[in-house]
Amino acid sequence: MELSLKKDELLEYVRHQLNTFLPDGHDFVGGDVETAFSLALDRTEFCFEKITVRGYSIQISEGRWQAKFSHLHSDQYSQFLYYLSNSLWRTSENVTLCSKLINLNKILNGMFYSFKGGLPDIFVFGHPVGTIIGNASYSDFLVIFQNVTINTGTESGNGEDLKLGKGLFLAAGAKIIGNSPIGNRVSVGVDAVVNQQAIGDDCVVLKNDRGEVVVKPRKKSTCMAQNYFNMPIQ
Numbered sequence: 001m002e003l004s005l006k007k008d009e010l011l012e013y014v015r016h017q018l019n020t021f022l023p024d025g026h027d028f029v030g031g032d033v034e035t036a037f038s039l040a041l042d043r044t045e046f047c048f049e050k051i052t053v054r055g056y057s058i059q060i061s062e063g064r065w066q067a068k069f070s071h072l073h074s075d076q077y078s079q080f081l082y083y084l085s086n087s088l089w090r091t092s093e094n095v096t097l098c099s100k101l102i103n104l105n106k107i108l109n110g111m112f113y114s115f116k117g118g119l120p121d122i123f124v125f126g127h128p129v130g131t132i133i134g135n136a137s138y139s140d141f142l143v144i145f146q147n148v149t150i151n152t153g154t155e156s157g158n159g160e161d162l163k164l165g166k167g168l169f170l171a172a173g174a175k176i177i178g179n180s181p182i183g184n185r186v187s188v189g190v191d192a193v194v195n196q197q198a199i200g201d202d203c204v205v206l207k208n209d210r211g212e213v214v215v216k217p218r219k220k221s222t223c224m225a226q227n228y229f230n231m232p233i234q
Contacts, residue, residue, distance in 0.1 A: 040086075047079070074108065119138050123141070169188065175195075186223075188205045
């Protein structure tokens with residue numbers, strides 16, 4: 001993967017940010033941090049090489065892509081911080097440092113997700129300012145834009161109640177509330193709210209001129225999310 005900073009420089013960059021914004025004496029150091037950092041970079045590379053958005057990858061030959069990651073690309077960095085917090089949670093369940101990483105992302109990007117959350121291996125954030133991503137059972141090829149809300153409305157917090165299918169596209173202001181399942185290759189349009197409503201495969205959810213939410217079968221040969229990835233969403 002092509003990095004804008006060397007690996008050790010990027011780790012120190014994150015450490016300095018955490019100590020600057022959240023100077024509580026809990027330093028971002030240790031064997032678990034180093035292990036999680038390497039894992040997060042591997043996960044970032046695996047994901048970014050499948051994203052077609054400019055700046056995420058370059059095609060080096062037929063069927064082969066090389067990932068690119070810039071610490072100054074806010075969308076990329078917010079995604080990396082998720083991988084880092086979640087990798088650290090998987091490695092050592094270091095609640096303090098995981099929480100600091102989540103708070104750093106809220107400070108920098110104005111968005112929230114849980115370090116315990118199960119975001120998929122392959123997803124992309126598109127300017128996700130104001131987005132709240134609750135725990136759910138996510139699938140690959142997820143696309144999330146700004147002011148999106150995903151909230152099961154349950155107290156369990158494990159996210160297993162809400163099943164989200166592959167190739168889910170959430171446009172600006174889209175909301176999924178409740179625990180009714182969402183199928184594969186579903187697109188939810190601008191400001192459309194899916195509230196306790198199951199959506200089948202290959203559907204488009206739109207908000208019409210009267211403010212009503214309308215669910216229609218997809219007419220195009222490919223779903224909206226397919227535009228963001230170089231692998232077929234099946």
